[in-house]
Amino acid sequence: MARCYSVPVKNRQSSLPTLWLVSDARNDAGLERALARLPRGSGLVFRHYHLAPEARRARFDALRRLAHRHGHLAMLAGEPALARRWHADGAYGAPERLPRRPGMARKPGMVHLATVHSLRELARAHRAGADAVLISPVFPTASHPGSGTLGPVRFKLLAARAQVSVIALGGITQHRARTARIPRWAAIDGLS
Template sequence: MARCYSARMAKRYPVPRILLLSDARNDATLERALGRLPRGSGLVFRHYHLAPAARRVRFGALRRLCRRHGHSILLSGAAVEARAWRADGAYAAPARLGRRTSGLRLATAHDLAELRRAARAGADAVLLSPAFATRSHPGARVLGPVRFHLLAALSGVPVIALGGMNRRRAGRLRSHGWAAIDGLS
C-alpha cells in the first residue's frame, strides 16, 4: 500500500503538518488565523455556503493571502477543478480525486476501507476523522486516540488528524499532522 515519492514531488508539494479548513463559521477570522499559522501550513478551502461566483472570488483572495504567508491552498473538490482554480491541490473523497495531476492530493477517510481506497487513488495524505468529538458532527461516533493510532498504523500514506483537534490534542496523537476548523480559527 505504501507509495514512492520522488524528491522533486515532495519538495514542490510537501504535505503540510497543520491544515486549517474553511467554512461559514470561520470565514470572518480566516485572514487573522492564516497570519498566525507557521509557514508551510495549508488552507483547505471549502466555503460550500457561497454561490459559485462568490466562492471563486473568495478563493482568489485567500490564495493571495496564503502565498504571502508561505502556505499552500487546497480546493475541496476534484483535482481537475483544483488545477483550473490554480490551487496547490485538491481535498476530496478518494473517488473524487481523479487521476494523478501535478498538485497535492489529500483524501478523506473515516475507516480502514476508506484508508485503503485513498492509497489506491494515489493520495499524498489522508485526513482521518473524527479523531475526537466535534461541533461539525455532534453525536457522531469518534475514533478516539486508540482507534486513531491503530488505523493510522495501517495507512499506506501520511495521516492527518481531523475532528475536534487543537494543539493539545494534536500532541497526544502520533500522526503526520493535524487539521481543524474551530481549533485554528
C-alpha cells in the same frame, strides 16, 4: 500567475505541512487573521460549500493569495480538475473524487488529499494515489455534534495502515495533538 506547490513525487508526502486550517462558514470571518498566525509553510483546506459558485471562487482567490503570501498551501475541496482551473495547490475530498490511478489527470506538483473514515476508504485513497489522508473524526466536533468518533487509539490503528502521510481531523486542538502525539493535524475551530 498563481504559485504552484511543486515537490518531487518521491518527496511530496514528507514535504506536506504539519498544520492545516480547514475553512467553512463558522470560521470565515476570522480566516485572514488565522492564516497570518499560522506558522509559515502550513496549509489551508478551502471548503466554503455554503457559498454560491461565483462567491466561492472570489473568496478562494482572495484566501489563496493571502495563504501564498504567508508561505502556505491553498487546497480546494472539490474535483482535481476544478482545483487546477482555480490555480489551487491541490484538491481535497473523498477518495472517489481523486483520479483513479496515481498520476492520472495530475498537474505536476498538484497535491491530492483524501478524507478517510474507515479502512475501506483508506484502501480507496491508496488506489486513487492520494498524497495524504485526513483521518476523521478523531474527537467530537462542532461540525457533526453527537456523531461517533474514532478516538486516539482507533485513529492510530487506522493511521498505522496508511501508506501515505496522515493528517488527523476532528476536534483537534494543539493540546490534544500534543497529548495524543499526533504530528500532523487539521482543524476548523481549533485554529480559528
